[in-house]
Amino acid sequence: MDLEVSRGDVLAVVGSNGSGKSTLLRILVGLSQPTSGQVLGRPQHIGYVPDRFTAHERVSALSYLTHMGRIRGLSGAAARARAGRLLDRLALVGGRNAALRTLSKGNAQKVALAQALLVEPALLVLDEPWSGLDASAHGVLAEFIGEVSAAGGAVVFTDHREAITETHATGVFAIADGRVSPRGGAHSGGRATEVELALTLPVTGVRPLEVNWYALPGVTDAARRDDAIVLRVAREHSDTVLLTALQHHWSVESLTRPGVDHASRVGARRAAL
Numbered sequence: 001m002d003l004e005v006s007r008g009d010v011l012a013v014v015g016s017n018g019s020g021k022s023t024l025l026r027i028l029v030g031l032s033q034p035t036s037g038q039v040l041g042r043p044q045h046i047g048y049v050p051d052r053f054t055a056h057e058r059v060s061a062l063s064y065l066t067h068m069g070r071i072r073g074l075s076g077a078a079a080r081a082r083a084g085r086l087l088d089r090l091a092l093v094g095g096r097n098a099a100l101r102t103l104s105k106g107n108a109q110k111v112a113l114a115q116a117l118l119v120e121p122a123l124l125v126l127d128e129p130w131s132g133l134d135a136s137a138h139g140v141l142a143e144f145i146g147e148v149s150a151a152g153g154a155v156v157f158t159d160h161r162e163a164i165t166e167t168h169a170t171g172v173f174a175i176a177d178g179r180v181s182p183r184g185g186a187h188s189g190g191r192a193t194e195v196e197l198a199l200t201l202p203v204t205g206v207r208p209l210e211v212n213w214y215a216l217p218g219v220t221d222a223a224r225r226d227d228a229i230v231l232r233v234a235r236e237h238s239d240t241v242l243l244t245a246l247q248h249h250w251s252v253e254s255l256t257r258p259g260v261d262h263a264s265r266v267g268a269r270r271a272a273l
Contacts, residue, residue, distance in 0.1 A: 001180035003173065005123070010145060010155045012165035014183070015175035021158045022051055022127055024175065028156060029125050043123050045072075047116030047148075051127040051158075053108050055100035061087060061111050062096040069118045079118065086114040089140050106132040117144060124148045126157035130164060130214070135222045138214060142168060142221065163234050167194070167220040193235040194220065198253040199245050200228045209248040216241050228253065 005011060005028075015021050026032040027039065029048045057064065062083055069079025087096050090110040094102065100111065109132045116124060129141055145155050145168060159165055165172050174183045201208065213222040213229070218237025223230045229250070233241050238255065245252065 003180055005154045005156060007122075007152045007154060008149050008170075010149050010168060010170045011157075012169035012172045013156065013158045013175060013180075014160065014162075014165055014172060019175040020178070021175055024180070025125050025127050025156065025158065029123070043121075045119050045122045047119075047121035047124040049109075049112045049116045049126045049129050051131075053112035055103070055108055055111065057100045060097040060099055061092060061103070061114075064100055064111065065114055065118060068115045072119045074119065082118055083114060086117055087111075089143075090114060090137055091134075091140075104132075106134055106137070109133055110137060113141065113144070117148075120151060120153070121148060122153050124153060124155045126155070128158055128160075130159060130161075135213060136224065139221055139223050163218045163220050163237070166234075167232070193257070194232050195235050195238050196254075196256050197231040197233055197238065197241060197245070198228060198255075199231070199250040200253045202249060202251040206249050208250045211244065211248050211250075213241075216244055 001024075013021050013024060023032060025048075027034050028042075029046050030039070030042060031048075055064070059067075062080065065083030065087070066076060066080045069082060070076055072079075074082065084096055087110070090113065092098065092110050093104070093107050098107070100108070103111065109129070113126075113129065116126075124145070126145075130138055133141060145157075148155050157169075172183045173180050199208075213219050213231055216233075216237070217240060218234035219231055219241060220234070221232035231241065242252065242255070
């Protein structure tokens, strides 16, 4: 393989189970060594979230992150403050003082993500980072990726969903038969057109059923606004998501293309309904 990661890149690595995605990421961050060849230009500050973060310690999430921050060169006060801000943004269930051993998989993943961002990384490497996260944390993760890239850092992540990789990555690399090859990305002309779907509580008063929106094909973002849900969906999957929403008793407020003017949004809404 021959792979170059540049400042500002957001690269996705895709492939079947056992193809070598996690091994490639471990080589990238320096936890594993290649059998031949070399890795050049690895930066000093690297953030890494493994595919499995098993934390059974009795210490609290805040204490653990403060300790990790001090190992990375922060003062105790700076590490504690930074850890607190990250946990607040990720809305850790149980709060900052929840013991690591009590956390669910999704909340342990939030702590893993926070430890990777304690020091601003020049390279952020994420192995299936969306796995297990709740809907609100999906959006926060996307914000973190954007912030690292905007600050001049590089991000490399794996995910098995095409909608996620096409939305968040500027480049996509596929692993197959022991080889890594480019497969496009958001800036290669292959990005799917997205629509924005706004769902509200029905006027009938019937309480909508809960839906794992990220489990639906094409959904790249789900944000809660008061009693409404706003989804970003690849256009080719919008019918499936609409049908699922209606079957779960949600009302459709609008279906629009992000970035169009108000007149176009009104027309799109009327056409959709």
